[in-house]
Amino acid sequence: MDKPVNQGAWLLVLPVLLIVAFSAILPLMTVVNYSVQDTFGNNQFFWNGIGWYQELLDPSTDLGGRFFDALWRNLLFSLLILLIEVPLGIAVALSMPRHGWRVAATLVVLALPLLIPWNVVGTIWQIFAREDIGLLGWAVNRLGIPYNYTADPLSAWVTIVVMDVWHWTSLVALLCYAGLRSIPDAFYQAARIDGASRWAVFRNIQLPKMHRVLLIAVLLRFMDSFMIYTEPFVVTGGGPGNSTTFVSIDLVKLALGQFDLGKAAALSIVYNLIILAVCWVFYTVMTRMDAQRN
Amino acid sequence: MARIDLQSLGHSYISNPKGDDDYALKPMTHVWEQGGAYALLGPSGCGKTTLLNIISGLLTPSEGRVLFDGKDVTALPTEARNIAQVFQFPVVYDTMTVYENLAFPLRNRGLRGAPLDARVREIAGLLDLTADLNRRGRNLTADAKQKISLGRGLVRPDVAAILFDEPLTVIDPHLKWELRSKLKALHRALDLTMIYVTHDQTEALTFADKVVVMHDGRVVQVGRPQELFERPAHVFVGHFIGSPGMNVLPAEVSGRAARVGGHVIALRRGYPALNGGAKIEIGVRPEFATLAPAGAGGVPVRVRRLDDLGRTRIARVELSGLPMAATVPEDLTLAGDEASLLLDPAMVHVYADGTLVEGEAA
Numbered sequence: 001m002d003k004p005v006n007q008g009a010w011l012l013v014l015p016v017l018l019i020v021a022f023s024a025i026l027p028l029m030t031v032v033n034y035s036v037q038d039t040f041g042n043n044q045f046f047w048n049g050i051g052w053y054q055e056l057l058d059p060s061t062d063l064g065g066r067f068f069d070a071l072w073r074n075l076l077f078s079l080l081i082l083l084i085e086v087p088l089g090i091a092v093a094l095s096m097p098r099h100g101w102r103v104a105a106t107l108v109v110l111a112l113p114l115l116i117p118w119n120v121v122g123t124i125w126q127i128f129a130r131e132d133i134g135l136l137g138w139a140v141n142r143l144g145i146p147y148n149y150t151a152d153p154l155s156a157w158v159t160i161v162v163m164d165v166w167h168w169t170s171l172v173a174l175l176c177y178a179g180l181r182s183i184p185d186a187f188y189q190a191a192r193i194d195g196a197s198r199w200a201v202f203r204n205i206q207l208p209k210m211h212r213v214l215l216i217a218v219l220l221r222f223m224d225s226f227m228i229y230t231e232p233f234v235v236t237g238g239g240p241g242n243s244t245t246f247v248s249i250d251l252v253k254l255a256l257g258q259f260d261l262g263k264a265a266a267l268s269i270v271y272n273l274i275i276l277a278v279c280w281v282f283y284t285v286m287t288r289m290d291a292q293r294n
Numbered sequence: 295m296a297r298i299d300l301q302s303l304g305h306s307y308i309s310n311p312k313g314d315d316d317y318a319l320k321p322m323t324h325v326w327e328q329g330g331a332y333a334l335l336g337p338s339g340c341g342k343t344t345l346l347n348i349i350s351g352l353l354t355p356s357e358g359r360v361l362f363d364g365k366d367v368t369a370l371p372t373e374a375r376n377i378a379q380v381f382q383f384p385v386v387y388d389t390m391t392v393y394e395n396l397a398f399p400l401r402n403r404g405l406r407g408a409p410l411d412a413r414v415r416e417i418a419g420l421l422d423l424t425a426d427l428n429r430r431g432r433n434l435t436a437d438a439k440q441k442i443s444l445g446r447g448l449v450r451p452d453v454a455a456i457l458f459d460e461p462l463t464v465i466d467p468h469l470k471w472e473l474r475s476k477l478k479a480l481h482r483a484l485d486l487t488m489i490y491v492t493h494d495q496t497e498a499l500t501f502a503d504k505v506v507v508m509h510d511g512r513v514v515q516v517g518r519p520q521e522l523f524e525r526p527a528h529v530f531v532g533h534f535i536g537s538p539g540m541n542v543l544p545a546e547v548s549g550r551a552a553r554v555g556g557h558v559i560a561l562r563r564g565y566p567a568l569n570g571g572a573k574i575e576i577g578v579r580p581e582f583a584t585l586a587p588a589g590a591g592g593v594p595v596r597v598r599r600l601d602d603l604g605r606t607r608i609a610r611v612e613l614s615g616l617p618m619a620a621t622v623p624e625d626l627t628l629a630g631d632e633a634s635l636l637l638d639p640a641m642v643h644v645y646a647d648g649t650l651v652e653g654e655a656a
Binding site: 184186187189190192193194195196197200204205208 | 347350352371372373377378379381382383385387388389390398399402403443446447
């Protein structure tokens with residue numbers, strides 16, 4: 001079989017290649033370049049090989065210690081919000097109306113938090129949770145529960161987790177709702193005739209239909225929470241102490257606060273690789289599961 | 295065992311129905327005898343599914359009562375009625391095997407162990423599903439899925455009636471016939487009342503002992519297929535059943551004669567007292583109107599077109615400008631477009647405002 005070959009087709013791909021080169025590949029190479037060098041300013045660079053990486057991945061060094069502390073915080077945070085947002089999102093989706101004008105009303109209300117810029121979300125909660133003038137912080141303290149996110153690490157964590165749940169549960173709920181909407185009424189009617197309990201309906205009809213969107217929701221929420229920066233930066237600035245300093249916050253401190261370009265570059269490349277690796281694992285698991293079901 | 299009684303049953307989706315038009319199902323009384331095979335036939339939107347959902351309990355009627363063997367079940371939820379329903383689109387629980395699908399209604403009712411296993415295997419055998427018992431539901435063909443939906447109804451020992459809501463819609467044409475024969479066989483083998491909703495007259499007439507024809511939220515006729523064919527109780531039944539449908543012509547009827555555009559058509563029965571204000575029509579099926587050469591008696595018609603249907607020929611004719619369809623005998627040859635039409639007087643029916651008028655026998 002002869003296929004016509006026209007090398008001129010490369011011209012058509014060229015614009016995209018150029019854009020990607022300037023927007024992604026060149027900056028990335030700059031970062032790689034920084035990560036293997038050291039600088040003392042004056043635009044003078046010295047070769048450092050894999051020195052920064054060795055320091056970064058060794059928890060006994062100062063840099064490595066900071067990195068792993070922040071990484072565990074990130075993982076704990078992602079785990080917490082997944083454990084809360086996924087079941088809560090499913091519950092919200094299940095209790096949403098299926099017909100009538102209330103559908104539109106619910107969708108609008110649910111979409112609201114998703115439409116607010118992230119730093120505004122942070123600002124809202126920063127004020128809302130203040131113990132002196134914030135409605136939430138003031139009320140909680142009046143109830144006799146000591147709560148101050150600027151002084152107490154537990155309060156800071158609770159604030160950030162609750163803020164993320166408020167901000168992103170809607171996304172999980174909307175995705176699940178889309179899955180639920182694809183179930184024809186006949187399934188529910190057949191289940192009633194079969195005498196199925198509410199739990200059996202959920203287990204055998206609703207959950208299988210939501211399975212796919214749930215995987216996407218978990219993936220999105222994991223990636224997003226693992227890269228979280230703006231909201232905790234606005235609310236706590238990483239404090240009190242380092243208790244809410246996530247990897248991204250530490251990275252910015254390192255690069256812009258201390259101007260340690262080499263360390264920061266090595267950190268961002270490792271950070272990037274971790275996210276890529278997790279993405280790959282998710283993708284493989286998802287495609288495997290799909291293949292098994294068919 | 296179930297004899298299903300519908301007593302002045304009506305349903306409206308509007309809270310305070312005023313006129314007839316507000317009812318999706320106009321108040322009706324009807325009895326479904328135990329063990330009967332019924333077809334509920336009518337065009338889309340005539341209230342068939344509403345009626346079916348009321349019987350199965352998915353819908354609570356706004357008026358009237360539903361009795362199973364004399365016991366009022368109007369307020370009972372569907373799971374408390376000994377009834378099963380098969381839907382237009384096959385419902386199969388994807389994540390379960392065929393076996394688990396069939397066992398599901400029994401497990402929900404607390405049955406376990408050997409009795410459950412025996413029952414599931416018995417029903418799988420009846421439906422030719424034994425070989426597929428360990429397969430997942432999702433990979434099966436539409437007809438196998440529909441068999442599973444049916445199986446989940448049959449498997450329950452308490453089920454006395456099965457309702458079918460256009461169950462063959464998504465089945466391949468060559469499998470429709472097979473599945474319908476299977477249903478017939480099951481009906482003979484098991485002592486079950488079956489109600490089969492369809493808008494396809496062939497399905498209705500081949501499946502059912504008795505056909506219930508619905509039109510515009512009302513039952514217009516209940517009868518054996520032959521009765522529907524020979525004595526349609528409503529012009530709608532005449533139109534809807536038969537292909538082509540019944541010829542309906544406006545007429546003036548007095549005594550034993552109908553007058554259509556200056557021609558007189560003889561009737562078997564007498565109609566002395568027709569309501570003056572009603573719209574009077576006569577109806578005759580093409581099968582009972584035979585074309586003959588001009589001058590052979592009957593009424594003169596003008597032939598417009600001959601349709602060859604393979605086994606028979608149908609003539610499109612005009613009687614005083616009114617279009618009709620008629621049967622063409624095999625040996626007939628026509629010269630020109632003049633012909634005459636022979637009508638069987640016993641098969642010419644008189645309708646007042648669409649409803650059959652019983653004449654006085656000779």
